[in-house]
Amino acid sequence: MTEIRKYFDEVGAVLSGHFQLTSGRHSDTYIQCARVLENPNVTEKLAEYWCQLLSNIEVDLVIGPAVGGIILSYELGRQMKKKAIFAEREDGKLTLRRSFQIEPGEKVVVVEDVVTTGGSVWETMELVKEKGGEVVAVCTLVDRGSNFNPGVPYFPLLKVQVDSFTKEQCPLCQKGVPITAPGSRGLKK
Ligand SMILES: [Zn+2]
Numbered sequence: 001m002t003e004i005r006k007y008f009d010e011v012g013a014v015l016s017g018h019f020q021l022t023s024g025r026h027s028d029t030y031i032q033c034a035r036v037l038e039n040p041n042v043t044e045k046l047a048e049y050w051c052q053l054l055s056n057i058e059v060d061l062v063i064g065p066a067v068g069g070i071i072l073s074y075e076l077g078r079q080m081k082k083k084a085i086f087a088e089r090e091d092g093k094l095t096l097r098r099s100f101q102i103e104p105g106e107k108v109v110v111v112e113d114v115v116t117t118g119g120s121v122w123e124t125m126e127l128v129k130e131k132g133g134e135v136v137a138v139c140t141l142v143d144r145g146s147n148f149n150p151g152v153p154y155f156p157l158l159k160v161q162v163d164s165f166t167k168e169q170c171p172l173c174q175k176g177v178p179i180t181a182p183g184s185r186g187l188k189k
Pocket residue numbers: 018026027167170171172173174179
């Protein structure tokens with residue numbers, strides 16, 4: 001875990017300040033996975049950990065929800081020499097476009113960058129099941145202390161307990177510290 005945290009620190013993915021999370025809550029810590037994903041060599045190293053963790057699990061296909069899961073799906077699929085696809089939102093619902101297919105019975109790994117509540121991972125798992133696929137594992141870069149349990153082998157590389165507050169209870173707001181919203185909600189419509 002320490003070795004993995006070093007990769008995140010080296011690329012500046014763990015930010016300190018005053019942030020509005022995608023949920024609307026405020027926090028003094030933000031994990032910006034784009035700092036990892038913009039460094040292909042770091043992304044490659046991190047996906048190698050997943051490969052080791054998945055070594056005893058049979059896999060046919062990798063899928064990640066857009067946007068955070070696209071690069072990770074590709075990189076894991078590349079290393080495992082398996083097909084890699086992504087799900088994206090259409091009218092607010094995650095779906096397969098671009099003629100991406102999941103064949104009935106295919107064993108599928110779901111990948112995502114950050115789990116806060118696990119919402120997009122759940123939705124991707126449901127999509128796989130709808131298509132008749134079987135979710136055999138979930139891999140994420142960061143779990144923000146969610147107690148998320150997908151019911152299949154779950155491999156978050158970094159677990160970070162991030163305290164968050166409502167706007168009214170936020171100590172940084174009370175000190176008048178300017179806030180930023182670094183999330184990608186605008187892309188998740
Ligand atoms: Zn605040």
